[in-house]
């Protein structure tokens with residue numbers, strides 16, 4: 079069975095937030111759209127969700143948080159992903175150094191690692207911690223374990239890391255295991271850190287050897303100076319939302335049809351089997367593009 083919403087968008091991608099806590103304190107954190115942290119889903123709840131995901135045509139599962147690696151049973155969670163579903167994770171990378179190989183052995187395919195600055199002082203000012211070297215170790219460990227391609231998620235922040243683009247391009251250049259993902263800051267309330275990516279993308283597009291438009295969100299990926307660079311620009315972008323194939327599960331057990339909405343959640347905590355599957359169908363019906 080393949081699930082579609084009433085706008086004809088397939089739902090092939092599930093993002094499961096396994097906790098809301100994090101060991102960093104990024105100035106812009108949107109916590110995957112969660113506002114009120116509660117007790118996270120149990121391993122059994124997550125297993126039940128993964129079983130239903132396999133029945134309704136979900137092809138990829140992304141584990142997120144908070145910081146998913148803070149969960150003690152994260153390796154068990156990865157091991158519970160049914161065959162036929164690709165699993166990946168978005169992490170801040172600080173704990174990957176010791177976990178990358180176990181995650182790979184449990185079946186994790188790849189990781190996205192959030193890293194907004196290569197400068198220790200700037201990293202500290204963004205995340206409130208001095209853990210940059212742990213992240214760099216985490217990237218190495220992920221590469222070594224084969225959790226690739228690794229996407230380096232860099233949120234462009236006005237007046238903070240705009241000058242580091244060339245350093246990030248240099249970091250991923252010529253390395254087939256690394257992709258740079260430049261992300262537009264979610265700007266729900268006129269945030270002064272919001273930077274417009276238009277000029278940067280135009281420059282990169284102009285000098286790119288090849289451009290790929292991904293099915294997901296119609297995101298553009300450029301092959302530029304030996305680097306692969308993807309742009310994530312959801313803001314006021316109807317093309318992005320019209321090609322959104324994602325459903326989310328919040329850490330406290332709610333299906334979330336859209337990252338940016340809290341008024342159409344469907345509670346699934348403790349639900350199992352057919353009842354759980356019906357709730358997925360109900361949530362799918364509530365999906366609509368945020369930017370139309």
Ligand SMILES: Nc1nc2c(ncn2[C@@H]2O[C@H](COP(=O)(O)OP(=O)(O)OP(=O)(O)O)[C@@H](O)[C@H]2O)c(=O)[nH]1
Pocket residue numbers: 140142166168190229231259261264310312322324337
């Ligand atoms: N508006 C919106 N933004 C999203 C959505 N999914 C991801 N993003 C943005 O994209 C950033 C990177 O997301 P990741 O968690 O690394 O995953 P991804 O790159 O979308 O997924 P893959 O390409 O499968 O690895 C997030 O921090 C968000 O800013 C979405 O569904 N809606």
Ligand code: SF4
Pocket residue numbers: 100101102103104106107108109143144145169170192
């Ligand atoms: S690493 Fe991610 S979850 Fe943690 S504070 Fe930063 S943006 Fe938020």
Ligand code: SF4
Pocket residue numbers: 295312318319320322323324335336337338366367368369
């Ligand atoms: S804002 Fe909502 S509809 Fe648009 S891409 Fe994100 S989750 Fe999908």
